[in-house]
Amino acid sequence: PAPVEAAELRMLSGFSPNFVWYREIGPRFIEMVQEKSGGDTTISFTGPDAVPTFEQFQPVQAGVFDLLFTHPAYHSGTTSVGLAIDAIDVDPVKRRDVGIIDYIDQHYMQRGMKLISAPSTGTKGFRYYLREPIDGVPGLNGRIIRGTVSYHPMIKALGGSPLNMPVSEIYTALQRGTVDGAAWGLTGAKDLKWNEIIKYMADPVFGQVGVMIFMNLDSWNALDEKTQNILLEAGREIEVEAQSHFDKLQADEFEWLSANGMEVTSFDPSEGNEFERLWAEGVWEVAAEVSGDDARKLRELAKSHGMTR
Amino acid sequence: MSAERKIEAAGETRLPSRLTPVFRVLDWVTSFAYRVSALILLAITALYCMEIALRYFFLSPTLWTRDTITYFLCATLLLAAPQVARDNTHVAINIFVEMMPQRIKGRMETILALLTGLISGGVAWITAQDTIRLFDSNILTLTTIAVPKWWISIFIPIGFALVALQFLSLALDPTRMGHDKRQV
Amino acid sequence: MEWYWALTLALGVLLALMAVGLPVFAAFLVANVGGVLLVMGPRGFGLFSNSIYETVTSETFVTIPLFILMGEILFRSGSVEVLSNALDKLIGRMRGRLYFLVIALSTVFSALSGSAVAVAAMLGRSLLPQMTSKGYDKGLSNFTILGGASLAPIIPPSLLVIVIGSLVNNVSIAGLLIAGLIPGILMSSLIGLYVVARVRMQADLAPATEVGTQYSAKEKCLALAGTLPFGIVIFFVMGLIILGVATPSEAAASGVLGAAVTAVIYRRFSLKLIWDSLRSAVGISAMIMLIVASSKLFGQLLSFVGATAGLIDYVGGLSIDPWMMLVVLMLVPLILCMFIDQFAFLLLAIPLYEPIIRTYGFDPMWFWTLFLINLTIGSITPPFGYTLFALKGAAQDTTLNEIYRSAWPAVVIFVIGLGLLAVFPSLVTALPSLL
Ligand code: NA
Ligand code: NA
Numbered sequence: 001p002a003p004v005e006a007a008e009l010r011m012l013s014g015f016s017p018n019f020v021w022y023r024e025i026g027p028r029f030i031e032m033v034q035e036k037s038g039g040d041t042t043i044s045f046t047g048p049d050a051v052p053t054f055e056q057f058q059p060v061q062a063g064v065f066d067l068l069f070t071h072p073a074y075h076s077g078t079t080s081v082g083l084a085i086d087a088i089d090v091d092p093v094k095r096r097d098v099g100i101i102d103y104i105d106q107h108y109m110q111r112g113m114k115l116i117s118a119p120s121t122g123t124k125g126f127r128y129y130l131r132e133p134i135d136g137v138p139g140l141n142g143r144i145i146r147g148t149v150s151y152h153p154m155i156k157a158l159g160g161s162p163l164n165m166p167v168s169e170i171y172t173a174l175q176r177g178t179v180d181g182a183a184w185g186l187t188g189a190k191d192l193k194w195n196e197i198i199k200y201m202a203d204p205v206f207g208q209v210g211v212m213i214f215m216n217l218d219s220w221n222a223l224d225e226k227t228q229n230i231l232l233e234a235g236r237e238i239e240v241e242a243q244s245h246f247d248k249l250q251a252d253e254f255e256w257l258s259a260n261g262m263e264v265t266s267f268d269p270s271e272g273n274e275f276e277r278l279w280a281e282g283v284w285e286v287a288a289e290v291s292g293d294d295a296r297k298l299r300e301l302a303k304s305h306g307m308t309r
Numbered sequence: 310m311s312a313e314r315k316i317e318a319a320g321e322t323r324l325p326s327r328l329t330p331v332f333r334v335l336d337w338v339t340s341f342a343y344r345v346s347a348l349i350l351l352a353i354t355a356l357y358c359m360e361i362a363l364r365y366f367f368l369s370p371t372l373w374t375r376d377t378i379t380y381f382l383c384a385t386l387l388l389a390a391p392q393v394a395r396d397n398t399h400v401a402i403n404i405f406v407e408m409m410p411q412r413i414k415g416r417m418e419t420i421l422a423l424l425t426g427l428i429s430g431g432v433a434w435i436t437a438q439d440t441i442r443l444f445d446s447n448i449l450t451l452t453t454i455a456v457p458k459w460w461i462s463i464f465i466p467i468g469f470a471l472v473a474l475q476f477l478s479l480a481l482d483p484t485r486m487g488h489d490k491r492q493v
Numbered sequence: 494m495e496w497y498w499a500l501t502l503a504l505g506v507l508l509a510l511m512a513v514g515l516p517v518f519a520a521f522l523v524a525n526v527g528g529v530l531l532v533m534g535p536r537g538f539g540l541f542s543n544s545i546y547e548t549v550t551s552e553t554f555v556t557i558p559l560f561i562l563m564g565e566i567l568f569r570s571g572s573v574e575v576l577s578n579a580l581d582k583l584i585g586r587m588r589g590r591l592y593f594l595v596i597a598l599s600t601v602f603s604a605l606s607g608s609a610v611a612v613a614a615m616l617g618r619s620l621l622p623q624m625t626s627k628g629y630d631k632g633l634s635n636f637t638i639l640g641g642a643s644l645a646p647i648i649p650p651s652l653l654v655i656v657i658g659s660l661v662n663n664v665s666i667a668g669l670l671i672a673g674l675i676p677g678i679l680m681s682s683l684i685g686l687y688v689v690a691r692v693r694m695q696a697d698l699a700p701a702t703e704v705g706t707q708y709s710a711k712e713k714c715l716a717l718a719g720t721l722p723f724g725i726v727i728f729f730v731m732g733l734i735i736l737g738v739a740t741p742s743e744a745a746a747s748g749v750l751g752a753a754v755t756a757v758i759y760r761r762f763s764l765k766l767i768w769d770s771l772r773s774a775v776g777i778s779a780m781i782m783l784i785v786a787s788s789k790l791f792g793q794l795l796s797f798v799g800a801t802a803g804l805i806d807y808v809g810g811l812s813i814d815p816w817m818m819l820v821v822l823m824l825v826p827l828i829l830c831m832f833i834d835q836f837a838f839l840l841l842a843i844p845l846y847e848p849i850i851r852t853y854g855f856d857p858m859w860f861w862t863l864f865l866i867n868l869t870i871g872s873i874t875p876p877f878g879y880t881l882f883a884l885k886g887a888a889q890d891t892t893l894n895e896i897y898r899s900a901w902p903a904v905v906i907f908v909i910g911l912g913l914l915a916v917f918p919s920l921v922t923a924l925p926s927l928l
Contacts, residue, residue: 049844050796054451055543062536077449077458142369152453161372164451172665177737290449346779347771350558357559357746361739375552378742383549385558386786389779399516399780400834404877406514417514425519432522432545439542462546472783 006040007223009215011067012060014053014074015167017045020187021211024249025119025242026069029213032234041227043067053166061112066219068113072212073148074166080290081107082115082212083150084298087283089307090120090208092239098305100298107294114220117235120210121185122246126151126279128202129194130181131174133265139202143180146170151183153282158271167192174198185209186250195257200265206275207283210242280309332478332485339391339471346388349381356381376452380461387468394475397486399425419480426476429469437466496803503528503795504841508833517837521787528794544790549782552742553659553666558778559745560650563752564606565770567726570756573619576601576723579716586707589692589699591624592637593685599641600681603648604727607655609872610883613642617887625890628700633691635884635891635899639873640684640906642880646869648677650730650745653868656785656836657861660843664857666741667734668925672862675920680866680910687906722758726751735928784836792844805848815853819860819915822846823867827908830871830878839868858925859918863911870907873900 011030015022030043051059057075060068072082081104088100095101095118105115128145138159145151145160155162163179173179175197182194186205189195213235220228258264266272287295302308360374393399406417440462442448449455479486494502503524510520525544529537548554580597584590595616602612616638624634646653649670658666692699708716729751733739739747756762795801808818830838850860872880875897885893914920 046797049801050793051540052543052547055540055547058539058543059537062539064533064537064540074451077451077455078446149451149455156372162453163375164453168662171663175665176667176740178740290455343772343775346775347768350562350771350775350778351767353555354559354562354746354749357555357743358750361733361743361747365738378555379550379552382551382555382558383546385775386549386779386782389775390783393776393780393783396776398776399518400784400836401514401516402511402833402877403514404832405512421514421516424523425516428519428522428526431526435526435538436542436545439539442539458546461550462542465542465545465549 006037007042007066007227009041009043009066009219010046011043011069011213012046012051012056012065013068014048014056014070016047016049018191019167020191020249021071021121021185022069024245025121025211025238028241029117029234029238032237033230036230036234037227041230048166048168053168057113060214060216063216063218066216067116068212068214070212070214071148071209073150076149076286076290079107079111079294080149080287081294081298083148084283084287084295085118085212086125086150086207086209087280087287087299087308088208088302090123090210090243091307092120092236092243094305094307096236096239098301098307100302100307103298103301107291107298108214109217112217114215114217115212116215116231117213117238118210119213119239119242120208120246121187121242122250123208123243124186124205124250125207125209126183126185127205128181128183129174129189129198130200130202130265131177131198132180133200134202134267137268137271139267139271140181144178146173146179146182149286150283151279153285154275154278155183157278157282158267170194171197187246187253189262190253190256195260195262199262201254201257201262203264203266204272204275207279277309284308328478328481332482335471335474335478336395339395339475342388342468342471343392346385346392349385349388353378353381353385373454376450376454376456379452380456383461384464387464390468391471391475394429394472394479395485397479415483418486419483422476422480422486426473426480429476430473433466433469433473436462436469440466494798496798496800497807499798500795500800500804503791503800507791507841511833511837517834518783518787521784521791521837521840525787525790525794529790532794532798540793541790544793545786548786548789551659552740553655554782554785556655556666556742556745557652557781558774559742559749560607560652560655561777562770562774563650563726563730563745563748564608564611565773566749566752566756566766567605568611568615569766569770570752570761571759572605572723572755573598573602573615575759576720577619579720581705582708582716583713584705585713586705588701588704589629589688590705591620591627591629591703592633592688592692592699595620595624595634595637596641596681596685596688599638599644600648600678601723603641603644603677604650604731605723606645607650607652609642609645609869609880612645613638613880613883614887616642617884621888627703629703630698631891631895632899633688633698635888635896636903637684637688638884639880639896639900640680640903642884643869643873643903643907644677644681646872647673647680647866649673649734650748651865652781653835653839653865655741656781657839657843657865660840661847661857661861664861665925665928668858668928669861669865670734670741671731671928672858672921672925673865674924676862676866676910676914679913679920680907683906683910684903687902722755726755737928781836784834785840788837788840791841795844801844801848804845805852808849809852815855818849818853819855819863822849822860823863823911823915826864826867826871827874830868831874832877834877834879835868835871838871839864856918856922859914859921862921863914866907866911866914870904870911873903873907875900 013022033041054074057078076083108115140158140160143160144163145155146165147155147162148164152162170182171192284299356374356378363369440459443459443462448458450458507524510523529541577598580594584593599612606612654669658669726748730744730748733744826838872878881896885896
């Protein structure tokens, strides 16, 4: 069929529309695309109520939806190359210039998906949110900690037991004590109202985190070049915007949480100083476990440009 | 209701006996699956008790118990479902059917069993395709201990296929249809 | 298609399929496979398969077979006689005492069993024949059994709570379980008061010759001590949850262990007992969970076609008084559950109700507990109700019509109780807030 100039695209999101990671990126991306296309290309939103967060990759791959707004750890059972980006320094321009994004894009295209954008939610990524303060070494001794697979090696190294669960279930699990804590980004705890049920945020922060916007490859190929370029441009711009925007949001959120009942508890420096290493090595370990050589090549590429350990 | 009256009610004559051995094999497989299912539930109970003890008395929760239990749940439910079909105790709202005159009632029950058999067969097919996809692309679970997802999902087509066969057999041979619906 | 047409069509097809007698799980499967083909074609089959996989591998649902197994072991281990004898002694001399024995027994048993059907069948087999032979009024006897059995899903443990709690976001299942305790006791008291009033007004409802023996305090204490093993079970289940030692699923597993220990104490333990209980439990669980798994995609499809969002916008735009909204939300299940299965209804309703609850700012713990009680009533509203059928199955010489007649007063009493809980939310929310 002839390439389409105008398109109504359907986007599936792993986050609800009012959750900060979507709220601060998704609508802005949609708006940019609409503006650049003079209103010819529109994007509609479908949330995790229609398809559970961890089950979203396949329906987009199958073409039920055109776009996917997600964190790559949510489809780590299918491929882990995407989640490896969380071990690579946040520098949106450099990531593209040295070919990191291209490499990941190529990998996903072999799986029927096109990587449109990989915006980071800030320069720094994560911390642990806990029910009880840290006491002693190892800091997570005997605790069950919610985390996607990316965190598992690190949680284990800190003496804890990792448990994976979708965002929507964490609040209840923390409340009930099904988990003793959760590894999470530096934004989002406020939206998830964790301050209502737990008291501690642990220092130091570590790693970097981002979301990704993918497109079904057939839907992508059906677009004309102009529309394709519009999507890619919007994707690139949102990557640059997001970093500084989220750095500010992170600072605001930390202040807000501190004012609303949460306090900082710190890992022993002997462990804290190791956080970046533990995190990056853990992520690469997980990536290589599922995606083998494809992940190792990405690591070499990033290492050769000094962007990971 | 006696078997004879059931046949009469269904307006059918006794079925060709060449299907009987087929049904016997089907029932044997169904009953075997049911026993395996019961054993798996025993294992689930044991695993949980072990996990609680390990966590609270020895402060060493395991990484694999929770995941294993959820995999076992899939197996235990899908392996027991065919026996429930065999006993014809799947929940149905049968007030309407019960109001019908005997002759029509029998017919309706046959049609309903046939329909249930067909949709269950369809679901077996759909979920089998999906399991094949999981196998081909080697997709892993998102759980702490990642295992190939098809190891678990394969119980779904197996369960639904047996459920389908049981309902089809009920449609083919109304003497196999019990009439007491078990309730929740 | 406009959202309301999609919604009407989907619900209409589904209800029609159920009404003609297609097994509930099959009705959901037909609607979902049909829906997928209609709105996304065969490429949506992956979504369909995943919806089943997600349900049957969800840790929350492990609780269901375990709660059932616990009840099965207890029922088979002679617990009915032990409890019944002990309560009989505690009640002592009293006019109409078997009515109160039924109420007391069902209240205690509700803390051991998660399903009304199991309790109704048990009471119908064990106590009803005694009551009939001793000249108790048939209608009032059936009433106490139906009312008493309906406490089982309200007082923890409860299968209905597990299903509701696992489908509703951001409500703690442990909290929801515990929230049922005070409402359950309230309902139990209301049933008792009704019996007292009836017996006062109409003396021949209770045989004058049957007033029982007065036991000494020592005998009463001994009888009470004999029931201690049940305390272990209740502690293993609710105690561990309240103390935060175990998740509901883990607590259910420890409850199974407790039930087995009880069987040992009463010298009823045998491998056969465990084996029979296991077989029965997996059968009942498969029956329930096949419906839950088959229905999962239905809500997702409604969301996909925009019906959920449409309904939320519509309801959000209505300027209805919240109390009016509550009445509407409660009337729908009350009427529909006269004719359809309450599991089927809750699976249908939750994805549609949840956003409305949020829009109106109802306290989820409170609302879903009212909803739970409402569904329990649905099981005793004629003509279709599992508790009714279970009693009919157990009581051979009672007609379904007689059972229907005794059900209505129970329905009215539960509705009154529901009203009280709606007006005094703290009766529901106080206990879970202590967690
Ligand atoms: Na109960
Ligand atoms: Na009813």
